[in-house]
Amino acid sequence: MEKTKMQLKKVVGFIAVAIFISSCATNFGSSQTQDFGRYLSVKEGESNKFDIFDIFGQPGDVKYFENSQSVWVYYAVSMTVNGATYIPIVGLFAGGSNSDTQISKFYFDQDNLLIKVETSSKTQYVNQWVGIGTTAFSSNSYAQRIENEMAKLELPFDQYKAIEIKGMHSIVD
DSSP states (O other), X not given: OHHHHHHHHHHHHHHHHHHHHHHOEEEEEOGGGXXXXXXXXXXXXXXXXXXXXXHHOSOSEEEEOTTSOEEEEEEEEEEEEOGGGGSTTHXXXXXXXXXXXXXXXXXXXXXXXXXXXXXXXXXXXXXXXXXXXXXXXXXXXXXXXXXXHHHHTTOOOOHHHHHTTTTTHHHHO
């Protein structure tokens, strides 16, 4: 009887750990870009930055090119803890996260009209030490670019949304 209780506790403990490990997920970025129905209202040559802002919200980055064209970049990231992270000692070296990232890029001409849309996905493993180092040493220059763009267009700027993706730029680009 005592042996059966002990086995039952082990099974329940194993199930609890398995559920815990599988449920540790973090989602951040622009979830709107994962709704492909939103892309149906986007028209190249007709839609502009204001339309894209209304549909997808504040971008995760803004970049300008020498010819005054620009690109708004949106990231939707889902991260789960890698199983090796939970193994004593091994987790110190091999621990990290599995990252599933969707990247959406909206290219605009100098008149703010949409030229083209690109979407891509990438899945990768990120070692915890690389992730910590990237976050600690990354700059906030992209947040300043977003703020400048929003001010130029007189659109609202959400500082917390802008820094949410800090450290991910070097991983997802």
